[in-house]
Amino acid sequence: MSDAVTSSATDDPRPLRAPTRTPEFEARLRQRYKAEKRFKYAGLGAIIFSVVVLLFLLATMTINGIGGFQRAELEVPIDFTQAGLAANPAAMEGNGAQLALEQQGLPDVVEYFAQEALGAEGADKLGSQAWREVADAIADDPGILNRSETFWLPTTDDFAQALEGDGSPELQALATQLSDAGQLDKNFDSGFLARADATDPQEVGIWGALKGSILTMIVTLLLAFPIGVLAALYLEEFAPKNRWTDVIEVSINNLAAVPSIIFGLLGLAVFLTIFPNYRSAPLIGGLTLALMTMPVIVIAGRNAIKAVPPSIRDGALAIGASPMQVVFHHVLPLALPGILTGTIIGMARALGETAPLLLIGMRAFIATPPEGFTSPATVLPVQIFLWSDEIDRGFVERTSAAIIVLLLFLLAMNAIAIYLRNRFEKSW
Amino acid sequence: MSPAILFLLALGLGLAGWLAARARAYGMRAASDTGRLASLPQYHGWYVALWVAVPIVAFAVLWSIIAPQIVLNSVLAHPAADALPEFGFKRTQILSEARAVATGAAQGVFDPMARPLIEPFRGAIERTNIIGLVVALLLGFAGGAFAFLRVKPDFRARTKVERSMLVLLLLASLVAILTTLGILVSLVFETIRFFGMVDPVSFLFGTHWAPDPMASADNPDVTRYGAIPLFWGTIFIGAIIAMIVAIPLGLMSAIYLTQYAPPQVRTWVKPALEVLAGVPTVVYGYFAALTIAPAIRDMAMSVGISNASSESALAAGLVMGVMIIPFVSSMADDSIAAVPGAMRDGSLAMGATKSETIKRVLVPAALPGIVAGVMLAISRAIGETMIVVMAASTAANLTGNPLESMTTVTVQIVALLTGEGSFDHPATLAAFALGFVLFLVTLALNFVALRVVKKYREAYE
């Protein structure tokens, strides 16, 4: 306490020496600046921590996942002219090709040529479903039955691991030998984006889950978007201020914060009771997620609508537009970018949602991509969850690859949302 | 008659009505001397279209409920139905199989007794379809004619159309209430059934959790349904460990971003944090289970803690905390931003440094909002499922050691419901009771927090 202040307590007209100009003050000031710096670095540290965690997570997933887009394959030349397979064009039509070729003994043919090329040991390491890829090739072009052709076919999972330097020494030795001979290699697995789930990590694909996600999202969007927008318009523009609208408002705000698993319980207890046979179907999944997404859209929508300046409404009303015309001619078009941003964010959340879908059965093993909204399906995040539970090390890479696919989708959606927000964010 | 066909009919006839009425209104406008109608022609079009389509759609909904009954009655009157068993589940089953085959929905029947009923079903369905179609057409035309005749120059079609639009908007906003009710209904009934089997006291206060889905449902062992270990695990992971990570980091991030970061940094870091919030929880779960949990276990082992679990509460809690950081930071960001700039200016003008202003004015002023944000974050953490499902365990331990495994309410809900347990076993119903508790707790947290946030925003508006 400087005397300056005390002395001025006697209320003389002006302080002799301002208390804020003393050396003590300046000493204190240096301390204060140190504290300032510490505080600032603490904040910077917090940010850096978050960003580093994010980068670490992304890096882990990417490093693990890049391998997931590849698989170990063996080179198998097949001379079909010796195989004696009949390319009955009728049987090759449509979906029957696999079955027809299987009955004609294609698996044995593949096995035979594999033994020719790789020896019995090596042929044994060919994946048990590898012949199906040959079958697909034949179905695509029956002409190859008249010539010989070289295929790269997936190995068994163990053998793939052995190529990575894992597993029993004998296997590893064989792998080294074949790979030195150029008969074993890791290749980009384009089928990963085209196949569905499988038991063997060498055979799995992400398309089944991706398609399931897309179908589910379509249902979600078709339900949540119109209902959300209309509800937001009602609440923001028309609702009288009374107990009823309070109830609506409170329930929307709460729904937006209810744990997602509760929506799963709702789906299980209500939707699956009403439609017991659509268990695992994108229809039910979409319905459940729509209820979850709708409040998000309503809240985003209301904020966007609120941001439209009242002067626009006044202007339209004052030339005789009806409230409904004001809303649909002026407010909605102006609020749309904001609503869309909110919708995309809500949809992104729904796309990443797992727990509620587990409860309504979208966790089943389904080996073919879903055909429509009512056929059983799984979705990307659930697929990730299921694969993460598999013990096979092959699945570790595949899981990370699936995560990459999911994250790419989400990043794209977020980027669109951020772009929309920056592009159309208006301050009136 | 599939409702889809009736809907298409409604659409088609509605369009016709729309065109006709609009043309008529244009005609009237041309004929009138002012050149003005009370409403624009297109509103007359909509008016008539609604009068055509709404009755048909309403009828379609009604018909889809009563038509099966009509079909059923006529099938039951058929002699082939005499062989049916008396009332009961079996009878229902047979009838529905026969119907499924008759409509082409199924290829064959499960029960041979259903086979003779297929033909009667076909016939009856065909008849009712024709009736439905005729009635729908009549309704559509009647409504259309009524509305069409009202198209007059001074008829205020717009008011009517807008009123029906308003009804539509109102209905949309009621969906939220229906959803809330749906949640309540689906939780409450099963919970009540559960409490019929296991008394609430042993559920809420018991300390041993080991439901046995295989045990007989008639006389469940209530001592295995003590949920305290779950509640504790939930609180320990979600409200304690996760918050120890999320609150300081989130708050400091928000402070740095809003108060210190140059705009350049903010434009990049903010979206990055949003990405952190947008990463699906299953990815975090995988990250926790694959990377963090083993790391923590190894670390604990290396300092000589031998009983560290590879599903420690710590791993789940830490990752959950990281997931919540952006959530806390954006809530804190909002609250601090809601403090009027005048407060900050006032403090700076007194000669306070930035950090003094933040610590002594901004944060205290934003405290209600921050606390509410933390409550929301907690409610989110305790409702979070996938991280704990993947990184925590199903072992219900009542312990304070973060290196041991624990389980949470959400993990148990998933565990109990992902099998296909039957809905009359207490182990299945327990999931609903847990869900109900979770719902109530998060509801209370959210409700209070939203109230606080709102009050607090209003205070500064």
Place this chain on the structure above:
Amino acid sequence: MVTQTSQFEDDSAAPSGPPKMEAQGVSVFYGDKKAIDDVSIDIPTDYVTAFIGPSGCGKSTFLRSLNRMNDTIPTARVEGTIKLDGDDIYDPKLDVVQLRARVGMVFQKPNPFPKSIYENIAYGPKIHGLASSKDALDEVVERSLKRAGLWEEVKDRLDDSGTALSGGQQQRLCIARAIAVDPEVILMDEPCSALDPIATARIEELIHDLRGRYAIVIVTHSMQQAARVSQRTAFFHLGKMVEFGPTSEIFTNPKKERTKDYITGRYG
């Protein structure tokens, strides 16, 4: 110390014909709070009427009750009668949409729609079905812009956004927009308070030109402006209308003490 330089026009003559609008015993409430207390006033057809008074005295509130814009505020409630050409505008049978087409309004802050200039003007005629063809609509747009004195400035860029204009142009656009539906009365709530002096002068000129074709009511916080543009002035204070009469009289020879104090800058 302040010298008044503007000249009053001759405004002593009584207005010709019956009043366009009549307010009788009008009170306006926001919830329980009375913002306007028992105001009666006749709005003449040929003259510009100005409302002046200190901030918060209820000028805007009263103005907005003249075309029922107060309906948009849930808590607002109007008592008393307001007539337009003898018909009560608060009659439940009256269509408020039609009323607002007849009684246009221009606001303090220019509020063009964020659409093209053309669309801004054409919007009113479109929703009211005033133009049966594209040509007719073009004509309405051109006529309205011409009357608002904006045509020359914008005729080559009708497709530009209305919000891209300068403040003064925006305000004239809003006036043109109001004119486009052929209103009988135009209400203006401090139309120049957001504008610079040059734009203000143009608007004042425009009001001058429009006078006679439309009954005009203008709220202004600038006494000088009221003196320049109006022939009748009403002085509001604390929700009451204190004095109403020819503008020159109110400014040079106010009858009430309160008016005089306001004019001389004692408060406000």
Place this chain on the structure above:
Amino acid sequence: MVTQTSQFEDDSAAPSGPPKMEAQGVSVFYGDKKAIDDVSIDIPTDYVTAFIGPSGCGKSTFLRSLNRMNDTIPTARVEGTIKLDGDDIYDPKLDVVQLRARVGMVFQKPNPFPKSIYENIAYGPKIHGLASSKDALDEVVERSLKRAGLWEEVKDRLDDSGTALSGGQQQRLCIARAIAVDPEVILMDEPCSALDPIATARIEELIHDLRGRYAIVIVTHSMQQAARVSQRTAFFHLGKMVEFGPTSEIFTNPKKERTKDYITGRYG
């Protein structure tokens, strides 16, 4: 038409001593936009200086550059020199915290901290470490409140929140808060524009009392207020300082045409 009733004090005497603050060729930019253009002015120690001018002319901008509050606006940039007791306040070596403790500020809208009345006043002394004991702090609080003429009204409820006071009391609280750190200059930016006439009168009275102890600069939009409280008036227009001189002269006998037009209500 407008009669000026307030009396000017005698303000013709030149201020005693050197100016407290001197601005020389000061320009302020917001990004590329120049808001203040080459202003030079001396702020005397004993007098109250008023800044007047139409809205947006840069009064607040200039005022805020006097205690570097403009630093808080990232786009703002100041050119020229401003000196306090002869030291350049924009000198990088000068500490802005200390500067602001010496040059206090009161804002247009009262902005008490959402803390108790006591804490509001004690805030400055606490952060600057000006009071060594609780008693000393109590004393500072009491003295500041007394000087701000608020002590009698609040002495029994020092623990109530500062935001619970009426608008006028809040503004006096803010003045007391500024006084508590014993500043040398007090800047006030339209301190009464959010207050009712009675509260305004009290603040004006307070300014009167404080004069002499602190150099005071006040921005006001009310010419009457400037006339009532200040001895020196600067008239700003479009970012330039048009005229500066004894208040009575500016109001009764402005030298510049623009000043005269403004005083007589031609624009603004």
Place this chain on the structure above:
Amino acid sequence: ACGSEGGGDTRNSIRAVGSSTVYPFAKAVSEAFARSNPDFGSPIIESTGTGGGIQLFCSGIGPSTPDMANASRRMKASEFETCQANGVTEIIELQVGLDGIAFASAQGGIDMNLTPEIVYRALAARPYGEEQTAKNWSDVDPSLPNKPILVYGPPSTSGTRDALKELVLEVGCEANPEMEAVKEADEDRYDQICTEVRSDGAYVDQGEQDNLIVQKITGNSDAVGVFGYSYLEENADRVQGLPMNGVDPTYENISNFEYPGARPLYVYVKKAHLDAIPGLKQYLAQWTTMWSKGGPLADIGLVASPEDTMARNQTAATQYTTIDGSELN
């Protein structure tokens, strides 16, 4: 399921529930089936544990009940009766192969020669009716390592647990002659003493996730896991099987039943569903093409049934012969 009488529900894809042990095989079969027969929907297989699966399977016929139940033990007579009571009268039974419950630890981890008696005394809730006091293996038998007892195993819903009870615990329990008497006197008490597993943390129930158990024991070299042999084979490079009565859990020892934990695996099908569910017959046929020795299922750890059993089941799968309850117990 459906409220109104005669609503037209249906289902187009096969649904199977049940054993987590059979699950990987069922999945592989379903996958092969789905890819060979793209016209049929992909079968939906859920792993619910044998008991839970059979319970669902027996709840009735019709689209809302599963078509098949996978089981890691034979259906019990009591379950068969439930089936009958609910209208599931005609059931086709296929023994698809063999499996053994394997005791295993991490490669290089704890190694012991177990016997049913040791396991019983280590894991029973009340061994021979007395207080369970064993904390370490050495408390059970001084020759065993002085390491804490920590066993990760299947939950009570699973067939593996049943097998553990039946093939190991009860055998170990009956090593004590007094138990015979108890069995005579009080069946319930016998069950309690001989089959109840301790719940003080030494035995950790890991849900229906055998994979997780593998993960657990690889992470903790002192832990022992209990799971199906297929998982042992699958993870041979990281876990080691523990011998029981001196016999290692190997393919040979299981297929000739020398290993005490060997047991057959079953699939049950509702005959009534064969016509109604498209693809169900083909799916059954698919099993028969894959279960042979050296076939695709053997690749993932299934031990093929003896020749004669395989032939018998081949017939059942093509002729749709149903079981009668008398042979079950």
